[in-house]
Amino acid sequence: MTAPALISDLPRDWRSATLVGRLQLQDGPTPVVITGGRVRDVSRHAATVSELLSQWQGSPPAGEDLGPLEELSIDRAYERTPAVRLLAPFDLQCIKACGVTFAISAVERVIEERARGNADQAHSIRSALSQRVGADIRSVQPGTDAAARLKAALIADNLWSQYLEVAIGPDAEVFTKSPLLSSMGWGDWIGIRPDSHWNNPEPEIVLACDRRGRTLGVTLGNDVNLRDIEGRSALLLGKAKDNTGSCAIGPFIRMFDDTFSIDDARKAVVSLEVLGEDNFQLYGDSSMSLISRDPLELVRQTLSYHDYPDGFALFLGTMFAPTQDRDTVGRGFTHKVGDVVRVTSQKLGTLVNKVTTCDRVPPWTFGVTDLMRNLASRRLLS
Structure with a gap:
């Protein structure tokens, strides 16, 4: 079996890129590095992506060769149960997000x-x-x-x-988006609260930072947002932003190397496509060149008075707030169950997810304690 859906959602030059991610293999969640089109299990070198990034010196460890990416049985989890599942590319990192940056x-x-x-x-x-x-x-x-x-x-x-x-003002908005290990990956479900009637996707660039604050790579994210709940009061931000399935990241972290740098992130155009089961279509673009604060300034502010010993992911915000009417004139856009959301950037590929309600997203049951037990059973902790 091949993985045509995933391959078509990778950047065109993915074979020359250095990609970091996580696969759900038979033994458990596994950090992998993809170079030259081949997948390498690096769990014996670093049991988590957090550890892998903190040890990163510009070139990936050799790892165990799992073969060409096309030959792994990876598929969209919202369509069928895949033999190999692509997870969000962060594990123990704190998931942070910046708002109102455009x-x-x-x-x-x-x-x-x-x-x-x-x-x-x-x-x-x-x-x-x-x-x-x-x-x-x-x-x-x-x-x-x-x-x-x-x-x-x-x-x-x-x-x-x-x-x-x-x-x-002088201080950027930086908040915690999602608990460790709760983010959804490529091809998975995303969730909106069933009591929300005004909500939208937020397509964003996401930086990968290690425990020392080094920005090492970039991926895509969808900061699912409940506009009606946050609109009632900014103090409801946590309920508007942090729900089961409300954070999606992927497909992979593209690491900085000779083919990709922070300047590519600064110039990136992030596109959004929503296709509904009601035949509704929504398209839009967000240009990082219009961001009001430099990405590394947002990293600096995130680090100002907080330590992150496991590193962090940082959503950079979006300029795209959809206002296109869907059903009723003047009401603008809101999600419906069954929407397929695609977040795309040329050098990062496409993050694709399908919308359901939070109570119908497959339950999140594998937490940090479960991960530690799994890694210990595989003798990956020293």
């Missing part, structure tokens, strides 16, 4: 706030705010004197918001 996303968060999570009010508020606030915040660098003057002007006009504070 001007348009700042405007949309303000709209959510003013609409109190009511999608019916979003259209009229968007029309009133977008031209003034959107144009102004695109013109300033966060944390500068110009940004402070804009803040004062917006306060005077009664247009200020806590979301604009993190959009143009």
